[in-house]
Amino acid sequence: MNEDNTQQALDDSAFAQEPRLWQNETWTAKVIKNEDDDGWAVAMFKDGETEAALIGPWTMGRDKKNPKPLDGNAFITLVKTASEFVRRSEQQLHATLHQSVTVNGKTGRITALLDIVPDDDNPYAILSAQDDGGDTLAEVRVEAGFKLNRNTAQAWVDAGFEKPKSPRG
Numbered sequence: 001m002n003e004d005n006t007q008q009a010l011d012d013s014a015f016a017q018e019p020r021l022w023q024n025e026t027w028t029a030k031v032i033k034n035e036d037d038d039g040w041a042v043a044m045f046k047d048g049e050t051e052a053a054l055i056g057p058w059t060m061g062r063d064k065k066n067p068k069p070l071d072g073n074a075f076i077t078l079v080k081t082a083s084e085f086v087r088r089s090e091q092q093l094h095a096t097l098h099q100s101v102t103v104n105g106k107t108g109r110i111t112a113l114l115d116i117v118p119d120d121d122n123p124y125a126i127l128s129a130q131d132d133g134g135d136t137l138a139e140v141r142v143e144a145g146f147k148l149n150r151n152t153a154q155a156w157v158d159a160g161f162e163k164p165k166s167p168r169g
Contacts, residue, residue, distance in 0.1 A: 019069035027079045031058050031067045040067035044082035054082040101153040108132055112153035116144050129161060137161065 015023045020031040026047050032055075034041040039060060043052035059068040099114045109132050116125040123144035129137040138161035146152075146164065156164055 016029075017070075017072075020067065022070045022072075022075040024075075024079070027082060029075055029078050031070060031072055034058075042070075042078060044078055046082070054078075054085045056081075057117065099148045101148055101150055103150060103154045103157055105131075105157050110137065110153075110157050112148060112156060114146060114148040118144070127164070128158065129157065140164075 015025070017023075017030075022029045025053075028043065028045045028047070030043045032041050032043055034057070040058040041055050042058040044054040045051075046053050060066070061068045093146055097116045097118065102111045103110055104110070111130045113128045113130065114125050117123060118145060125142050125144050125146050126139060127142045127148070128139040131137055138162070140163045142164055143166060152164065156162075
């Protein structure tokens with residue numbers, strides 16, 4: 001977050017700036033009772049989301065009973081932390097859903113790609129092969145649980161891109 005955005009987060013009086021609730025156009029920080037102990041936690045909600053993107057411990061106030069009030073600096077730090085957490089989670093999901101392995105084929109290097117479609121009712125994946133020039137050599141639909149690694153990719157290439165057998169038979 002740059003200095004202009006930081007100042008905007010603090011200056012924008014159209015959003016809540018209360019001891020237990022701060023928000024800007026994208027994030028809401030809410031201090032909540034920690035369900036696991038007698039302490040407090042802070043939950044960060046991205047605009048439009050019903051589940052917290054991040055929940056972490058929050059400091060007790062001087063009376064050792066109530067939470068420390070949120071302030072501008074704490075809010076900015078929480079926004080940076082939550083934004084980074086969401087970014088890393090999105091990168092991890094992308095890496096899980098889109099995998100690739102390069103192996104040797106008869107005519108050169110071949111990249112096997114697995115793109116998982118996480119449909120709630122009927123998840124599946126598309127296994128494809130590309131040559132060094134990026135041209136698609138083959139494409140088959142496989143189960144979402146297909147494990148792409150060097151061995152499975154090499155076996156698929158060696159079998160002439162025949163659809164891999166289901167692990168269930």
